[in-house]
Amino acid sequence: MNAVITGATKGMGRAIANKLAKEGFNLVICSRSQQEISSFINDLSQETPDINVYGLQTDCSDADQVRKFAVFVQQHFQCVDVLINNVGVFYPGSILEEAENILPLQLQVNLNTAYMLCRSFAPAMKERRSGHIINICSVAALQPVVAAGSYSVTKAALLSLTKVLREELMPYKVKVTAIHPGSTLTSSWDGTTIPAERFVAADDVADAVLASINMSAGANVDEIVIKPLAGNI
Numbered sequence: 001m002n003a004v005i006t007g008a009t010k011g012m013g014r015a016i017a018n019k020l021a022k023e024g025f026n027l028v029i030c031s032r033s034q035q036e037i038s039s040f041i042n043d044l045s046q047e048t049p050d051i052n053v054y055g056l057q058t059d060c061s062d063a064d065q066v067r068k069f070a071v072f073v074q075q076h077f078q079c080v081d082v083l084i085n086n087v088g089v090f091y092p093g094s095i096l097e098e099a100e101n102i103l104p105l106q107l108q109v110n111l112n113t114a115y116m117l118c119r120s121f122a123p124a125m126k127e128r129r130s131g132h133i134i135n136i137c138s139v140a141a142l143q144p145v146v147a148a149g150s151y152s153v154t155k156a157a158l159l160s161l162t163k164v165l166r167e168e169l170m171p172y173k174v175k176v177t178a179i180h181p182g183s184t185l186t187s188s189w190d191g192t193t194i195p196a197e198r199f200v201a202a203d204d205v206a207d208a209v210l211a212s213i214n215m216s217a218g219a220n221v222d223e224i225v226i227k228p229l230a231g232n233i
Contacts, residue, residue, distance in 0.1 A: 001026070004121070007030070012186060021044050030057070030058035056068070060087045083131070085136065134178075138151075186202055199233070
């Protein structure tokens with residue numbers, strides 16, 4: 001089985017990659033840092049030597065680099081069984097007060113990258129009548145966060161994309177899932193004094209991904225919401 005994971009060297013993406021590698025998936029990953037990619041591939045190769053892992057430095061805010069990543073995947077995998085659109089950026093702020101480039105930047109990373117990669121790999125899934133697309137959305141897609149207005153807009157758009165693809169690909173037995181993490185303990189919270197138990201763990205999100213993939217052939221997980229037990233931070 002072959003899986004593609006964007007934003008895979010940190011946080012949720014790294015946890016997902018680790019989980020899938022242990023399940024025997026071959027991986028193609030991307031990240032903005034080639035050093036992080038090389039280091040992570042080395043770690044995965046030592047822990048799971050029976051799989052193949054490839055990575056390409058990709059800045060997903062650049063559409064041309066996303067296209068190059070799609071070609072890179074196709075050069076290494078004859079087929080993509082699972083596409084996990086995990087990459088994302090978060091800029092807090094008011095829609096009326098933020099810089100004009102904030103929404104376009106988040107749209108490119110949080111929405112357009114997933115859109116482009118789905119268009120790259122879903123047609124072959126449709127033709128094979130198998131495959132699974134998993135989009136890492138956010139609770140902000142369900143309940144807007146006023147302090148992160150543009151981010152909420154982009155995640156709501158990603159959820160809408162997920163729902164449209166779900167309906168479009170349903171007749172072809174291709175699964176489509178949205179996962180909505182709440183406050184998750186990743187590197188974006190480095191330096192926080194908030195106890196770890198107040199957060200969702202990145203491994204929790206990875207477990208949800210794997211559970212979705214492992215459903216029976218006739219079952220599709222439409223959406224999973226994962227929040228901290230005591231509420232979002």
